[in-house]
Amino acid sequence: MARNVLVVGELEGAEINSTTAELLGAASRLADGGAVSVTLLGSGAAEAAAGGFRAGAGRAFVSADGAYDEFRADQWTAAVRAAVEQASADVVLMAQSSVGRDLGPRLAFGLDTAVGMDCIAVEDDGGTLKVTRPCYGGNANATYSFATSPAIATVRAKSQDPLPPQEGASGETVELPGSAGSRTEITGREMAVAEGLQLQDASIVVSGGRGLGGPEGFGVVEELAATIGVSRAAVGASRAACDLGWYPVSQQVGLTGKVVTPDLYIAIAISGASQHMAGCSGSKTIVAVNRDPEANIFKASRWGIVGDYKDVVPALIEALKE
Amino acid sequence: MHFVVCAKQIPDPETPPSAFRIDESTNSVVPAPGIAPVLSQFDAIAAEAALRIKEAAEEVKITVVSMGQESAQAAIKQVLAMGADEGLLLDDAAFLGGDSYTTARVLSTAVEKLGDVAAVFCGRPAGVWDMGRVGLGIAALLGWPAAIIAKDVQVTDGRLSATRVMADGFETVEMSLPAVVTVSNELGDPRYPKLQQIMRAARKTVTSWGAADLDLDPATVGESGSRLKLERLFIPEAGGEVELIDGESAQEQAAGLVAKLREAKIL
Ligand SMILES: Cc1cc2nc3c(=O)[nH]c(=O)nc-3n(C[C@H](O)[C@H](O)[C@H](O)COP(=O)(O)OP(=O)(O)OC[C@H]3O[C@@H](n4cnc5c(N)ncnc54)[C@H](O)[C@@H]3O)c2cc1C
Ligand SMILES: Nc1ncnc2c1ncn2[C@@H]1O[C@H](COP(=O)(O)O)[C@@H](O)[C@H]1O
Numbered sequence: 054m055a056r057n058v059l060v061v062g063e064l065e066g067a068e069i070n071s072t073t074a075e076l077l078g079a080a081s082r083l084a085d086g087g088a089v090s091v092t093l094l095g096s097g098a099a100e101a102a103a104g105g106f107r108a109g110a111g112r113a114f115v116s117a118d119g120a121y122d123e124f125r126a127d128q129w130t131a132a133v134r135a136a137v138e139q140a141s142a143d144v145v146l147m148a149q150s151s152v153g154r155d156l157g158p159r160l161a162f163g164l165d166t167a168v169g170m171d172c173i174a175v176e177d178d179g180g181t182l183k184v185t186r187p188c189y190g191g192n193a194n195a196t197y198s199f200a201t202s203p204a205i206a207t208v209r210a211k212s213q214d215p216l217p218p219q220e221g222a223s224g225e226t227v228e229l230p231g232s233a234g235s236r237t238e239i240t241g242r243e244m245a246v247a248e249g250l251q252l253q254d255a256s257i258v259v260s261g262g263r264g265l266g267g268p269e270g271f272g273v274v275e276e277l278a279a280t281i282g283v284s285r286a287a288v289g290a291s292r293a294a295c296d297l298g299w300y301p302v303s304q305q306v307g308l309t310g311k312v313v314t315p316d317l318y319i320a321i322a323i324s325g326a327s328q329h330m331a332g333c334s335g336s337k338t339i340v341a342v343n344r345d346p347e348a349n350i351f352k353a354s355r356w357g358i359v360g361d362y363k364d365v366v367p368a369l370i371e372a373l374k375e
Numbered sequence: 376m377h378f379v380v381c382a383k384q385i386p387d388p389e390t391p392p393s394a395f396r397i398d399e400s401t402n403s404v405v406p407a408p409g410i411a412p413v414l415s416q417f418d419a420i421a422a423e424a425a426l427r428i429k430e431a432a433e434e435v436k437i438t439v440v441s442m443g444q445e446s447a448q449a450a451i452k453q454v455l456a457m458g459a460d461e462g463l464l465l466d467d468a469a470f471l472g473g474d475s476y477t478t479a480r481v482l483s484t485a486v487e488k489l490g491d492v493a494a495v496f497c498g499r500p501a502g503v504w505d506m507g508r509v510g511l512g513i514a515a516l517l518g519w520p521a522a523i524i525a526k527d528v529q530v531t532d533g534r535l536s537a538t539r540v541m542a543d544g545f546e547t548v549e550m551s552l553p554a555v556v557t558v559s560n561e562l563g564d565p566r567y568p569k570l571q572q573i574m575r576a577a578r579k580t581v582t583s584w585g586a587a588d589l590d591l592d593p594a595t596v597g598e599s600g601s602r603l604k605l606e607r608l609f610i611p612e613a614g615g616e617v618e619l620i621d622g623e624s625a626q627e628q629a630a631g632l633v634a635k636l637r638e639a640k641i642l
Contacts (some may be wrong), residue, residue, distance in 0.1 A: 061522075090594075097604065099460075107635060119635050126521075127520070151541050151542050154507065154524075155511070156524065157508075158475075158507070158508040158511035158515070159511055159513060159515060161508075162476070162478075162479070162511065162512050162515030162516065163515060165617055166602060167474065167476060167602035167603040168508065170500075170505075170506045170507060170508065170605060171505070171506075183606060186505075187505065187611075188503065188504050188505050188608075189386070189388075189395070189404065189503060189505070190388045190505065192390075192392055192395045192396070192610065193397055193404070193609065193610055193611070194383035194608075194609055194611045195504070195605055195607070195608050196605075196606045196607040196608075196609075197397070197603045197605055197606060198603075198604045198606055199602065199603060199604070200601065200603070200604055201602045207408055216483070225382055226614055236550055236551070237520050237522065237548045238549045239546060239547070239548055240536070240537070240546065240547045240548065240549050241545075241546070241547035242544065242545070242547070243544050243545045243546075244543060244544040245545060246541070246543045246544060247545040281642070292560075296560070301501040302540070303544075308500075308505065309499065309559070309560060311542070314640060317636070317641050317642070325593055327392055327395075328388065328425065331406050337641075338639070338641055340632065340636070341617075344614075346619070347390075347413065349392060349554050349563070351617045351619070352613050352617065354617045355615070355617065355618065356616070356617065356619075356620060356632055356635055357617050357619045357620070358619070358629070360625055360628060361625075364625035365625045365628065365629060367625075368624075368625040368626045368629035368630075369629040369632065371626070371629065372465045372626070372629040372630045372632075372633040373633055373642070374558045375630075375633075
């Protein structure tokens with residue numbers, strides 16, 4: 054069944070970010086002859102449209118109003134709503150990001166329809182759109198259909214494949230109105246990110262948990278990451294470790310932290326609670342070090358070492374240096 | 376000033392995965408034997424946020440509201456013991472089987488009926504459906520501004536200020552009252568009630584409203600009002616078998632693992 058699919062894009066400067074390209078890939082697969090369009094909001098929007106077309110959009114709804122550079126929920130919701138109406142969208146896809154988390158429900162309630170949050174699959178099932186998402190803290194998955202239109206879904210990063218870039222592709226650009234008023238005012242902002250490689254960008258993530266016994270334990274974990282290479286490996290932590298103040302909250306992996314999908318995830322002294330796994334189960338390969346052979350983390354791992362991290366991690370560092 | 380704290384009772388999220396069961400014929404979770412449902416941890420933190428404001432300002436009244444069945448009284452009593460003033464249970468067979476839309480509809484109608492509410496405090500995604508939509512839904516249905524995932528909430532001079540946890544740091548936003556805020560664990564641990572407070576809360580009567588009290592057409596709430604239709608609930612398949620690396624010493628194990636990773640071209 055042909056559907057018009059609208060993707061809510063997010064920008065990195067004057068380009069669409071990688072998740073937007075993934076969503077456009079999903080949109081192209083779902084459209085089935087319908088139109089694929091993208092909204093692009095912020096200073097770089099006009100330039101980014103070309104990237105949107107290469108990634109699969111036929112139409113870009115843009116506003117280069119700098120007021121959209123920072124996500125303000127009321128303004129973004131109004132702009133996206135205008136695009137939904139102009140595109141006659143049957144399906145709206147956006148990332149499960151700081152933007153999507155906030156925008157998805159607002160848009161859905163405003164349009165009197167429903168949103169599925171943090172979806173890992175968005176599929177056509179014999180003409181019906183179905184979304185699948187983890188629930189019960191990662192213990193179960195739920196598949197939903199929609200009773201109302203448009204169907205809105207926020208989609209987990211790296212769960213969808215982008216199309217191969219369509220070089221030379223072009224499309225139609227439609228101007229959206231500049232930003233409307235906002236009932237909320239941003240009065241402060243504080244950056245709190247680890248220096249260097251970001252958790253979500255790292256191809257290898259080494260995480261530590263409560264079993265490290267204290268903040269010193271993270272010293273060894275950081276050394277392991279540094280031995281692998283500062284340009285490849287970043288350090289994460291379980292919520293238990295963050296709640297204890299052993300490691301910054303910005304590095305927490307899991308349901309209430311960050312979702313990472315590296316090539317390799319090394320879990321050290323982490324039990325593997327479902328809420329933690331919700332943040333790392335999309336990793337290509339998981340390796341665990343834990344002194345308890347029954348730890349849940351081993352169930353999700355490809356390889357494991359049963360032992361005390363105090364012995365195993367220094368040995369790993371030595372072995373890597375060879 | 377009158378605050379509402381939304382409190383949801385959920386299956387204990389600390390239930391070990393081995394005790395977690397689903398009845399696929401009814402698409403529902405089979406309660407784990409011997410593990411009682413609990414107040415969503417984030418709602419206790421939302422209550423903490425409201426109570427901190429109550430302590431700092433004069434004349435704040437806090438009503439804790441839960442949509443649920445009789446057992447949800449326990450969640451309400453827990454927030455009463457923490458220091459909330461009134462409890463309200465929204466209990467009706469018509470409310471069963473709903474989605475976040477119908478939940479937000481019932482809760483926002485109750486807030487309207489209470490009349491003088493200045494702010495609604497919700498938790499983050501509650502550990503059941505993990506959606507995090509209800510707070511924003513209440514705000515949308517009432518036409519109020521909202522801020523989500525706050526680690527600090529202040530209310531002064533008719534305005535609410537919330538410091539939000541973002542992917543790359545924190546952002547403080549301000550809005551005028553009435554407003555909705557959803558609170559995250561970074562706010563800090565919820566207070567632990569004293570025995571005396573628990574006993575006082577146990578004696579307190581909790582008001583109960585059904586669909587008729589709220590003037591809600593039963594067809595617009597619960598399963599019949601839902602927009603998201605649950606087609607299937609299932610336990611995802613675990614990955615393949617783990618290979619535990621043997622060895623006489625940690626050195627041998629470590630060397631074995633590094634060899635495997637290099638062989639697989641992962642390192
Ligand atoms: C709603 C909700 C949301 C949540 N969100 C998150 C989230 O986003 N991220 C998250 O991580 N958690 C989250 N949690 C918490 C989660 O349920 C677990 O409590 C947490 O992940 C446990 O952290 P841990 O594995 O570090 O600690 P523990 O469960 O205490 O595990 C420690 C592990 O270390 C091992 N160990 C101990 N000593 C050693 C040693 N010397 N050498 C080797 N191994 C050792 C132990 O065998 C054990 O397996 C959430 C919980 C709830 C209810
Ligand atoms: N049945 C309910 N009763 C009271 N509050 C609820 C209910 N369902 C959700 N909420 C509130 O909304 C928050 C988010 O829930 P959810 O959107 O279901 O993840 C919860 O933490 C509660 O504060």
